[in-house]
Amino acid sequence: MAEVEETLKRIQGQKGVQGIIIVNAEGIPIKTTMDNTSTVQYAGLLHQLVLKARSTVRDIDPQNDLTFMRVRSKKNEIMIAPDKDYFLIVIQNPSD
Amino acid sequence: MPPKRPKSGKGSSGSKRKSKDDDDPDDIFPMVLTSATQQLFGCRADEDVTGESPYKLLRKDDIVQDMKKRAAVSDFSPVKQTVLDYPEDEILLVFDRDFLYGQSFYLVLTPEAKERILHPPKPETAEAEVIENDAIKTPEPRQWISQGSEQEIENECVKETREKLCIKFSRVRRKFGAPVCFSDHNADFIECPSYKDSRFSIKQMQRDCGLQAVPTLQSSSAQTQRKVLRNIHTQYTPRELSDEDKENIHQSESLRNFLKTVTPRVLHALQQAEIMDEFTDDRKALSSAAKDDDSNEQVYEDLMLVRVLANRAYTKDKTIRCINWHPTIQGVIAVALTERRETQLNESTDLTVKQHFILFYSCKNSTTLLLLEGPDGIFAFDFSPSDPNIIVGGCANGQVVLWDISAYVTYLQGTQPGGKKSSVNTDTFASDDKDKKTPVVRFCAASSGESVQEAPITDVQWLPPTFEVTKTGEAVENKNKISVQFVTCSPCAIMFWDVRVSKQWSSWASGKKHTTAHSVSETFKHLGRWWKPLFKITPPMINTRRDYSPLKFSLEHYTCTDDNTAGTTDDPADGESSEVVPDYSQLRTRSAQTLKPLEDVNTRMYVGTQEGVVVYTDWKQDNKESGHLHNAKSLHHGVVNTVQRSPFYKDTILTIEDWNFAIWKEGVTDGPIFTSPTSETAYTAGCCSPSRSTDFFIGNEDGSIEVWDLLKKTKEPVQVYKHVIKARITCIKSWSATTSKHYYLAVSDDVAAVFVFRLPKSLYKKESLGLEKFFELEEDRLKDFQRRVAKMKKEADELRKKGETNKQIKTPEEQKEEEIEMKEYKEYLTLEENILKGLGLWQAPAEA
Numbered sequence: 001m002a003e004v005e006e007t008l009k010r011i012q013g014q015k016g017v018q019g020i021i022i023v024n025a026e027g028i029p030i031k032t033t034m035d036n037t038s039t040v041q042y043a044g045l046l047h048q049l050v051l052k053a054r055s056t057v058r059d060i061d062p063q064n065d066l067t068f069m070r071v072r073s074k075k076n077e078i079m080i081a082p083d084k085d086y087f088l089i090v091i092q093n094p095s096d
Numbered sequence: 097m098p099p100k101r102p103k104s105g106k107g108s109s110g111s112k113r114k115s116k117d118d119d120d121p122d123d124i125f126p127m128v129l130t131s132a133t134q135q136l137f138g139c140r141a142d143e144d145v146t147g148e149s150p151y152k153l154l155r156k157d158d159i160v161q162d163m164k165k166r167a168a169v170s171d172f173s174p175v176k177q178t179v180l181d182y183p184e185d186e187i188l189l190v191f192d193r194d195f196l197y198g199q200s201f202y203l204v205l206t207p208e209a210k211e212r213i214l215h216p217p218k219p220e221t222a223e224a225e226v227i228e229n230d231a232i233k234t235p236e237p238r239q240w241i242s243q244g245s246e247q248e249i250e251n252e253c254v255k256e257t258r259e260k261l262c263i264k265f266s267r268v269r270r271k272f273g274a275p276v277c278f279s280d281h282n283a284d285f286i287e288c289p290s291y292k293d294s295r296f297s298i299k300q301m302q303r304d305c306g307l308q309a310v311p312t313l314q315s316s317s318a319q320t321q322r323k324v325l326r327n328i329h330t331q332y333t334p335r336e337l338s339d340e341d342k343e344n345i346h347q348s349e350s351l352r353n354f355l356k357t358v359t360p361r362v363l364h365a366l367q368q369a370e371i372m373d374e375f376t377d378d379r380k381a382l383s384s385a386a387k388d389d390d391s392n393e394q395v396y397e398d399l400m401l402v403r404v405l406a407n408r409a410y411t412k413d414k415t416i417r418c419i420n421w422h423p424t425i426q427g428v429i430a431v432a433l434t435e436r437r438e439t440q441l442n443e444s445t446d447l448t449v450k451q452h453f454i455l456f457y458s459c460k461n462s463t464t465l466l467l468l469e470g471p472d473g474i475f476a477f478d479f480s481p482s483d484p485n486i487i488v489g490g491c492a493n494g495q496v497v498l499w500d501i502s503a504y505v506t507y508l509q510g511t512q513p514g515g516k517k518s519s520v521n522t523d524t525f526a527s528d529d530k531d532k533k534t535p536v537v538r539f540c541a542a543s544s545g546e547s548v549q550e551a552p553i554t555d556v557q558w559l560p561p562t563f564e565v566t567k568t569g570e571a572v573e574n575k576n577k578i579s580v581q582f583v584t585c586s587p588c589a590i591m592f593w594d595v596r597v598s599k600q601w602s603s604w605a606s607g608k609k610h611t612t613a614h615s616v617s618e619t620f621k622h623l624g625r626w627w628k629p630l631f632k633i634t635p636p637m638i639n640t641r642r643d644y645s646p647l648k649f650s651l652e653h654y655t656c657t658d659d660n661t662a663g664t665t666d667d668p669a670d671g672e673s674s675e676v677v678p679d680y681s682q683l684r685t686r687s688a689q690t691l692k693p694l695e696d697v698n699t700r701m702y703v704g705t706q707e708g709v710v711v712y713t714d715w716k717q718d719n720k721e722s723g724h725l726h727n728a729k730s731l732h733h734g735v736v737n738t739v740q741r742s743p744f745y746k747d748t749i750l751t752i753e754d755w756n757f758a759i760w761k762e763g764v765t766d767g768p769i770f771t772s773p774t775s776e777t778a779y780t781a782g783c784c785s786p787s788r789s790t791d792f793f794i795g796n797e798d799g800s801i802e803v804w805d806l807l808k809k810t811k812e813p814v815q816v817y818k819h820v821i822k823a824r825i826t827c828i829k830s831w832s833a834t835t836s837k838h839y840y841l842a843v844s845d846d847v848a849a850v851f852v853f854r855l856p857k858s859l860y861k862k863e864s865l866g867l868e869k870f871f872e873l874e875e876d877r878l879k880d881f882q883r884r885v886a887k888m889k890k891e892a893d894e895l896r897k898k899g900e901t902n903k904q905i906k907t908p909e910e911q912k913e914e915e916i917e918m919k920e921y922k923e924y925l926t927l928e929e930n931i932l933k934g935l936g937l938w939q940a941p942a943e944a
Contacts, residue, residue, distance in 0.1 A: 004346055007355045014366040022351075028335050030345050040334040068361050079365050081358040085350055088358050094369040 004031065011090060018076060021089040023047060030086070042078075046089055050082050123209035125175050126192065126199035133171050136162065137189075150191035151214055156182055178205050188213060401820070402840065403852040405429065405457040407464045411848035417475045419844045421831040424484045425508050427459035429842050431850055434473030434492060453536075454489065454499075456508060459840075459852055466507050467536045468499045475552050482561040482578035486595075489539070490553025490584050496593060497539035504535055543593075543628065555585040555648045565592055567630055571699055581630070587645035587706055591629035633713070645706040648739040650749055702749050702760065704736030710751050710760065710768075742784045748871065750792060752782040757794060759806075761871055767882075769874035772804070773811055786830040787839045787855060790870075795825030795843060806870055820853070821845045 011020055012033060019034035019042075027047030032039040054066040071078040076093040134140040137154055159179050163170045172179060179187065188210040192202050204210045267276075337345075345351055414433040422428035432454050452473045456466040470489055474497075477489035485502040501508070559565065559581045564574040574580070580595045703711040738752040747762035755775055758768035778797040785791030785803075792804045794813070799821035802813035823846040831840045839855040932938040 003352055004355060007359050011359065011362060011366070014363065015370045017366065024337075024345065026335070028337050030337065030342055030351075040336070044334055068365065070365060077369055079362060081362050083354045083358060086354045088355070088362060090362055090366065092366060092369055094373050 008033065014092070016093045018091040018093055020091075021087075023087040023089060025085050025087075034091075042089060042091070046078065046080055047087065050080055050087060054082065123204055123206040124197060124202050125178070125205055126197040126202040127171055127174065128199050129171050129189075129201050133162070150193065152189045152191070153186040153214075154189050156185050156187055159187065172203075175203055175205070183207060184210075186210075400854040400856065401851060402854050403459050403462055404849060405431075405459070405462050405852065406847075406849035407455060407457075410453055410455060410464070410467070414848040415846045416826050416844035416848050416850065417473075418477055419827045419829050419842050419850060420477065420479060421829055421842060422456075422484060422508065423479050423481065425505075426833060428465065428508050429457045429459060429850060429852070430468075430477070430479075430487075431455050431457065431844055431848070432474040432477050432489065433848055434475060452491075454487070457850060458508075464534045466501065466504055467534050468501070469536050469538045470497050471495055471539065471542060473552075475554050476556045476584075478556050478558050478582065480558050480579045480582075486579075488556055488558065488582050488584075488593075490556045490586070492552040494551060494553060494586060494588075496543040496553065496556070496584055498541040498595070499537055499539050501537055504537055507535055551587040551645075553584045553586045554646075556582055557649070557651060558582040559651070564594075565630070583649065583651065584629075585646045585649045585703070587647065589632040589634045590646055590649060590703065591632045593629045646703040646711070647706055647736055648704045649701050650739040650741050651701045700762075702739055702751070702762075704739040704751050704753070706735050708736060708753055710736060710739070710758070712760075712762075737780060738782050740783055743786060744784075745871075750782065750784060752779050752794060754778045754780075757782060757792070759871075759874075761875060767878060769871055769878050770806065770810070781825050781828045781843075783828045783830050783841075785839075785855075786832045793828055793830070793841060795828050797824045799823055799825060799845065801825070801828070801841075801843065821849075821851055823847045823849075 008020055008031070011017060019038070020032065021029050021034065021039055021042055022031040023029050023043045023046075027043055029039050029043040034042075049071075050066070050069060053069055057064050057066045066082055069080040069082070071080070076091055079090045079092065081088040081090075129137075131140070137152070137158065156179060159172050163172050163176055163179070167173075182205070184207045188204040190202050190204060190213065192200055204213060411433060414435060416431045417434050418432040420430050422430060433452065452470045454468040454470065454474055454477060455464055456468075457463070458465050468487065468489070470491055472491040472493045472495065474489045474491055477487055480486035480488070485500060485505060487499045487501065489497050489499070491497060558579045561574055561579045563571045564581050565571055582593055582595075584591050584593060700712060700714045703713060705711060736751055736753040738750070740750045740752075742748040742750065749760045749762065751758050751760065751768075755778065756772045757779060758772070759770040760768045775796075777800070779794050780797050781795040783793055785793060788805075790805050790807050792806075794802045794804060796802065798819065800816055800818040801820055803815040803817070805814040808814050821843060825843055825845055827842075827844045829842045831842065832838075833840060841853045841855060843851045843853065845851070929938060
């Protein structure tokens with residue numbers, strides 16, 4: 001528990017980070033630093049996106065797998081680190 | 097065909113008798129005479145009868161004796177009978193020396209032949225000649241020799257086979273004499289029709305037949321009630337884990353491992369992002385920063401025509417002089433209709449009572465909501481800012497009329513329920529009978545007919561409720577907080593009117609009660625017929641005695657800053673709150689002393705005149721000098737048809753006249769700070785854009801709208817919407833819809849149709865710079881210009897003065913110079929003359 005907190009603190013301490021969400025394999029957020037509504041929204045939408053991306057990569061090359069995903073938008077950048085069981089979503093505003 | 101006769105055997109026997117058939121076949125019988133006989137009769141051949149005389153007459157008796165004597169041996173036995181029958185006594189015997197008939201002798205059996213032979217007829221000589229002649233001319237008829245043609249003739253002849261039948265018909269006696277009808281009748285052949293013999297019948301045991309199968313098709317339709325199920329709404333909530341589960345997961349090993357693996361990546365990415373943003377395009381970033389304020393390539397979209405409002409029943413042959421948006425009710429436009437062609441009273445033979453209306457249109461459904469009737473064509477009208485149900489209008493005959501439409505507000509709002517329920521006021525018109533008929537509201541007050549001038553009222557505007565004006569023109573505070581005064585403008589004068597009852601008149605009005613017309617609102621009954629303006633201004637011209645003819649004016653809208661706490665204690669009964677509709681009849685004008693004068697009200701206004709002059713004048717009549725007039729600038733060449741204040745800048749005024757427009761700034765009295773170049777088509781109307789402070793919309797004579805943006809282009813309009821309307825544009829008014837955040841333009845044209853346009857998004861954007869700087873620049877430029885003009889003028893004056901003084905000094909020198917010049921010129925002239933004479937081209941110069 002403490003490790004989890006510590007890790008999150010480290011990430012949060014980076015410049016421009018707006019929020020962190022940890023999502024389980026089904027898309028249900030486990031831990032978050034943002035408000036509930038945005039958390040739920042991000043989790044639901046990004047979960048589908050990651051699954052799609054992963055399937056794309058694996059379709060092209062079954063030996064391959066998705067390791068990291070960055071979605072760059074006008075206002076901020078969303079980084080998603082997928083794993084077997086969980087996702088880590090970090091939202092950063094780099095120019096901030 | 098005659099039946100064929102069997103061929104007679106005569107033909108064949110005929111040929112045998114050929115030798116016998118001589119000329120006289122019956123008369124000649126050839127015979128042979130023995131020598132004994134010859135001696136007996138004395139006709140011995142070649143002794144008694146010779147060739148020359150072959151004839152020998154024998155007596156019949158001798159022949160008979162001979163025959164008796166010798167009976168059968170006699171040579172004459174074959175002719176025994178003939179001799180016995182011979183009538184004459186002598187029979188001729190002819191010696192046939194040449195054996196013509198086959199024997200040596202022949203006996204002529206008939207006496208005629210004897211005669212003929214012995215005594216040939218005497219006219220033989222003549223006949224012989226004739227015969228000889230004939231023989232010479234015509235061939236002798238020869239004896240016909242049968243060739244067989246007689247048979248054919250016989251074949252062809254029709255001979256009766258049987259004798260003719262004779263049949264006798266007779267009729268009944270009683271039909272004697274009756275006409276008979278004979279007709280032909282074919283000898284019919286007897287028919288024998290076939291009939292079914294009943295004795296026997298043949299049964300057909302087998303018959304060939306063909307079959308074709310045709311499918312029976314039947315079209316029918318059915319309709320099901322089945323509805324396609326479709327989700328209309330779905331609602332979902334995200335799944336969430338309970339706290340316990342979360343705790344469990346937090347404790348789990350897997351999460352820790354996950355974080356261990358993932359964290360370095362994330363930190364790496366974060367660091368990268370922090371260091372450098374690899375997605376930015378520097379060039380774009382540069383240009384986008386510059387673009388934000390001034391977009392030169394802005395595409396101007398079209399004005400979107402939202403509605404066309406025209407009510408044919410009322411707008412025929414009419415034109416619109418003034419349109420106004422209703423200040424409070426969204427989407428209601430009021431238009432003032434006037435006759436398009438001004439017919440003079442003498443000429444008009446039309447005896448029908450003409451009704452003059454202000455129409456209220458609803459933008460939402462293009463219906464005519466309400467009609468306000470006026471005594472004459474209404475040229476201008478205005479809604480009262482404090483109470484939009486009070487409308488003042490100026491007529492063509494100079495009258496000012498007031499309407500109160502409080503009872504009909506529901507019509508305007510479009511919430512008019514059916515008929516009876518709505519109006520509590522019993523004065524409602526016949527509109528109750530028919531729901532569809534547009535209600536007509538008659539004016540409830542009009543200015544007096546005596547003070548009417550000839551000129552129509554061209555502009556009317558309510559004074560804002562923040563201040564009011566006394567008789568002398570001083571601005572004082574308005575206790576009632578409602579607009580009770582308005583200003584009208586006509587080519588004769590500018591007049592200030594008050595809606596309230598003044599002390600002088602109250603006695604009159606109460607005394608003379610006149611009945612109002614049925615259904616007219618009684619709000620302004622107190623005004624009566626002797627309603628006169630408070631005071632008048634006529635802006636005089638500078639150099640002449642005449643006055644300007646003002647057409648349009650513009651006041652500064654003054655908003656009261658203080659709460660007006662002082663002096664509200666008296667007359668609480670009259671000081672109604674703004675929510676309750678004030679009872680105008682109870683309002684009284686106050687004397688000037690009781691009210692606090694407001695110093696900071698700008699009592700000046702801009703007036704556009706018919707002469708094309710924009711006059712900036714003060715309506716305060718404190719000083720009786722002719723210095724009412726602060727400034728008048730003649731800029732325009734034609735009639736000034738619009739004077740408008742910009743809604744963004746209080747001190748900027750737009751004036752439009754026929755060929756150009758100008759922008760004035762209040763306070764700058766030298767002239768307009770900006771004038772547009774002369775346009776090709778006449779400007780007829782214009783307004784400031786509600787969305788942007790820099791835009792102006794100017795309407796043309798040919799129905800096109802020009803958009804001017806002074807920051808972008810000053811020489812020409814930024815955008816021209818060509819021919820959005822077919823007729824001449826008479827009025828443009830803008831409006832911003834607060835609900836939908838759109839901006840609308842109402843454009844009226846010469847044929848009394850109103851077009852409502854929505855401004856495109858491109859004209860919405862508010863720019864950051866604004867016109868202030870532009871105006872400042874222009875101001876400076878103007879000032880500079882004026883200075884230079886003044887300077888030049890001064891210099892010109894000085895020069896002139898100098899010129900006058902210097903003339904006397906300079907003249908002798910000048911004269912000398914002139915003389916020299918004249919000499920040279922004369923020499924030249926003589927030279928020219930000589931040369932030309934030499935050439936022969938010399939022409940005598942005209943007498944100077």
